[in-house]
Amino acid sequence: MTARVFVPCDALSVALGADEVAARLVAETAARSLDVTVVRNGSRGLFWLEPMIEVDVGGMRHAYGPVEADDIPSLIDAGLLDAGAHRTNLGPTDQIPELERQTRLTFARVGVIDPRSLDDYLAHGGFDGLRRALAMSPSDVVDEVEASGLRGRGGAAFPTGIKWRTVLGAPASPKYVVANADEGDSGTFADRMVMEGDPFCLIEAMAIAAHAVGATHGVIYCRSEYPHSIATLEHCIGVARQYGWLGTSIAGSVLEFDIEVRVGAGAYICGEETSMLESIEGRRGMVRPKPPLPALEGLYGKPTVVNNIITLASVPWILAHGGAAYSGHGVGRSAGTLPVQLAGNIRRGGLVEVPFGITVRELIEDFGGGTASGRPARAVQIGGPLGAYFHNDQLDTVLDYEAIAAAGGLLGHGGVVVFDDTVDMAVQARFAMEFCAVESCGKCTPCRVGSTRGVELIDKIVLGEQRSANIAQLEDLCEVLEHGSLCALGGLTPYPVRSALQHFPEDFGQRNQQDEHDAQENI
Amino acid sequence: MPIPVKPDQSTITTCAYCGVGCGFKAETSGGQIVRMTPWKEGKANHGHSCVKGRFAFDYYRHPDRVRSPMIRVSIEDPWREVSWDEAFAHAAGELKRIQETYGSGSVGAVSSSRCTNEEIYLMQKFARVGLRNNNIDNCSRICHSPTQFGLSATLGAGAASQHFDSILRSDVILVVGANPTEGHPVFGSMMKRSVRRGANLLVIDPRRTETVDSPHCRASVHLALRPGTNVLVLDSIAHVVVTERLYDEAFVRARCDWDDFELWMSQVGDVRYSPDVVGPEAGLEPDAIRELARRYAAGPNSTIYYGLGVTEHSQGSTGVMCLGNLAMACGMIGREGVGVNPLRGQGNVQGGSCLGSWPHMFTGYRFVTDAATRAVFENEWKIDLDGEPGLRLPNMFDAAVAGSFKGLYIQGEDPVQSDPNRHHVEAALRNMECVIVQDLYETETTKFAHVLLPGSSSLEKNGTFTNAERRVSMVRKIVEPVAGLEDWEITVGMINAMGYELKYDHPSEVLDEIARTSPAYSGMSFELIERVGSVQWPCNTAAPEGTEVLHTVTFPRGKGSFMLTEYVPTKERVDDRFPLLLTTGRILSQYNAGTQTRRTANNAWYDDDVLDISADDAAQRGLRNGDRVRVASRYGETELSITVSGRVHPGVVYTTFHFAHTMVNAVTSDLNDWATNCPEYKVTAVEVTKVTKVTKVTKVTEVTS
Amino acid sequence: MIRDRIVRKRHLSERPSLPAAQASVVVEALAANHHDPTRLLVVLQDIQHRLGYLPHDAVHPIAIGLGLSRAEVHGVISFYHDLRTEPAGRHILKVCQAESCQATGGRALTQHIEDVVGCNLGQTTADGAITLEAVYCLGLCAASPAVMIDERPIARVTTARIDRVIDDARTAS
């Protein structure tokens, strides 16, 4: 019988040498005339173990990692195909503690299956959700999504069911489903893992959405920084078309739906939904005012569902298992699970799908194992570049939408970036303004001009020039940005700036009162 | 420190530069115009403008202005400045002398569509009460006289059926022989707005103009027909409508003469007009003709806009009738979003048509042969009127060459440059004994004049203009006329000098007189226009504030009439000697003969007429971009520079006619419309040959290239 | 900069034309995208993919082909950081500047790369081997810092590792 060895193909595994491992494995087993199939699966998200290879022994997957290409001969010598003992042997994959403690609903298949294999997908419950949805009326599908309590995982946390119902109720046609794969937040990679690890799930989700709202066209807008995602999606969309999961009469129903991948061109702002729609329509990615809501006047001015990848990827499970099963996870108004991404200065970086309700400390310490540098964690940025910096004494905050908001932050796309005690928070605050300046579309004045003024003010503060006046001006500017900006880029940039200023005042020269006094004397 | 001058006064007036008739605010400081800004409440332009009306106003203070009346005995003599009274007395004396010598019909007058309604009206009154004949014509003779004829014959009113805004309600826009974005730019912008909102654009034009293809405005069908085949192609479109039964039978039965319709169907339905036959002759794909016909007929609201590309042909009037027929057959008339609309060239061409400057018609298109109409004017003017139609302008020139026509009063026109067959016009003028020209500048025509009366620009007088949508708007005096008199006062002076005593204190009194004598204008007055901004005729008791859309219930002639439109090829044919067809048009930044715009900074965009030629034709003749060429026709020749352009098909060349020195009209044919004498400017067989330069220059060119 | 020269407007057909090889790439990209103006960004990406950059004189045929204006096409090109109007080096090295990489020595790494390569972010080395670009997140944040050379991602980058990558890029054609 052919042995199956799994070597991940996702971009980060490749970035850590997975391609070399796979090539070596193929070469070495061929040289030894071993009957081995190397399967390129997605990543389990345990990136400190990548490249992590797995061998299927009697239906049980055993993991080895991190593996380098040069380890392959010794691995085979050690009886890799029979899960033999080796320095890198991690035991049965499902029993790796950081995986075992997760609740994988959305990511159930990611890392398990060959992302490009439709058979693999079908064998793991693929398209069950769509089949069930097609047996339901569109309105019932929307009911199911509403019952799940699913909220947008891209950052805005808007209830997905309500959005879908708006599109369903819009009279205009055609309608569109747009998948937002412009995952630009630093510290996030969950979308990428889905696209590279379980792409048919996204296709299925979009088809369910199409059925639910009456859409005929779908677009996945994927950032150009993700070439592996793009290639995988293109391949799988082709397969789906070939086997009748896209196109006309999908799964024997009357559903007609197709998907096109559009690639971004280096603009963070295009992750903002209206800017993305402009970009898909071939224009500068300038933010549109809302209203009109994209649900009513979206792509080409037609009703459009715009959902984040993780939001969509949660839908097939919800349809297959029922909304109630999903909402059974989580706390309060934060129903279901959240794929948290641990990043930055962290020992065990990776993806952690858990129900809402876990604390930041549990995530960083229990799952993440503390900092990679071994130095104390000093600050944690939650929710991407527009998210607040948390002080290490705030780490017991519970991870759900409401609790994070109450602590002055936002959950965003679930990215958690850890900084150790070498971080200079004035530099981080300045970066937040600089990032806003680099990525501003330039439409509204607070963001277009204010972000640059923000950088200048922080520079002056750090230099000790007119410190209190400049800090006061910075606070006024943050107010103008927050309340005056057209979209969330300008509106949320104050979060990292203010939180840095509030929690880490010493980094802004507070301890150098005398310096400022001297500076003023010299004027 | 650049603080802009703040104007101290702002006066609302109407632009004279084209038939759109944009409302402007003339802003002055210390009595000088500092800028013109578009008037937001202008109903033709809604606050928009083009480069001419917005910026090209400096011509009014150009040093070339004629600043004093002048006379001379012979055109070889130098001019002598005289007083107004002496000029009037001299001119009138000469005209009376000529009439005594050569007969009453030996003199005539021609009015200008750059002048106001009141001034045009007074010019025809000058002919009828001063000269006591009907030798009065107007410059629409050479542009839109076929519109008057063709639309009157089919619909009963020689004017646009719609208001400009109507185009925003159109689903299908058919543009025939017009290039609104260059010729009628503010309307062109409105058309583009309609296209951007989803209207389907169909274009029939030999050239791939900007109207055919520009950003966010692309014609779904463009029939780039061979110049001269308009009627053939329009009949073929009608053929498709008839044979595919795309016509609106209910509309035709209710609104039109059914017998006429059947007769028309049997004509255009004949196989000789099938797209398969017409296509090859017109240089078109038969399916493109079908596609256009189907789209037009499908509507639901299809509208037609056309220009001089329809009228300036030997079958110009027939072409206009084709359009009237087509609109009636498809039921595309009588509501918003549909209709048949001429795009008028000059600011007051519609007024020029309406106000009786015709040898056979009084105001409101009523015939001089009709005793009842004559009685209206005889009663108003207290004078007996001649019931015999007078001479058309081309007939006046013919008669002059023949020796029977000796005196002409020309108001604001330059026929030597504008009219066809320049040599013929020059010969005619040379043969006259008294040519009186009233103009802003010395022109090609003033070279042949004996009396030169300094005209007033539209910035220097009060009155009204009627634009291409029948809209009568106010023209207001912004600055004093350079020689003291407004054009209407000059004509009044001439009438008095001819011995008919006449006095008006203000042009409003002239409009009142027009209202008294002309049903379509009966409700019109300065007071009304002041109050509501502008008024579209008909304006009468039934429509006290004017009428936006014509033909909503019935046609002025009762039942709509389908006219027979047999295609008769023009006699102007290409042959081995003249293998190319020259067609003409205008460009955005210049206006007609260019007398005004050439005296502004608009030359920055376009400082000479240029010949567009296809790459194939250029290659065959060894021509490259910028080469100087000789353009020769059976009638004359001139020299131009060429642009190798993708906008013209092989076999067709194109130029503008804005610059006097290029003398494009020396080349154009002297054929004209069978019904109205409108010249066939759009089709002339020519040959283009390279002008060989001196060797030295050629060498320099080679070194730099 | 003062623009005051009064030059006559160039006629459309007088605009400089593209070299034939580039022109045919433009024509093919337009055809492949059905001359659909909403596919402008895709057209630009296709052309850049094949030519390496977007030549100035390609803008006019692109605009004409899609029924857009040159200004619109220019506006789109200037908006997106991926789109370039000058040829890049033989290899493009994108160095992540975002927070996760900052937390793991990304700033020092960037400085090191600039020193080794001999040019700053946004510039191309004198020998034309490498163009350095800033990028804001490659999605490799669980193993920061990260870079991407051409389309090859590299994570948990050390100075030794990046030195090898740069060496390879310089020597490879």
Add this chain to the structure above:
Amino acid sequence: MWSELRALRDGIDLGTPPRDGEPVTLSVDGIPVTVAAGSSVLLAAGIAGCTVPKLCASDTLEAFGSCRVCLVEIEGRRGYPASCTTPVDEGMQVRTTSDMLAKLRRGVIELYLSDFPEGDIDGGWSQLNTTLDQVGVHRLADDHPYRSGANHQGGVLDMSNPYFVFDQAKCIVCSRCVRACEEIQGTFALTIDGRGFGSTVVAGQNESFLESDCVSCGACVQACPSDALIEKSLFPGGYERADSSQA
């Protein structure tokens, strides 16, 4: 039926195009006002006689929402929506003045002034001057922290068009010219080059107006609120750029 065109009034700028629609009644600063459905809050405020400052909005152009000085407060809604892009609703209660609104508007205007030539403000009569009067800020204090920041005061001065100048130093990047060229004229000769702080108005491919596809219709000049595009005829002594700036 043609409100967007025919309800325009000379000398009055309602901020957004008038609409045709069913009547909707709302209150602005306690004043009841009835406007057509689809109208903006900005337009309703104007009809009610409440002056809301604006820069990027004009009743000849579709609402854009970039300048952020027309912010208002709406009962029952979070934040400070731009009144130009917010459609009216039946029963809506709008406040056009409050301490917070005044503060935000001043904050936005200070950002504008931080990149505008100081010498071009006194004595000017542009819409910007009107807006500055309404907001009550005319210059940055001498020691204002925004002074001496990055700016565009050395930007392009385009004198190529025979009739008007384009002075980038006075451009507030509201896109009214770009939108006028597109929506009113339909030529699409202008665009924004770059993005963010680097956004600048350019003709064609960043070339002179005369070389571009500009047809000199004047719609951009008409639309410009800050005299960055202005007729040369208003400068009998010739146009000169102010040499002093707040920046």
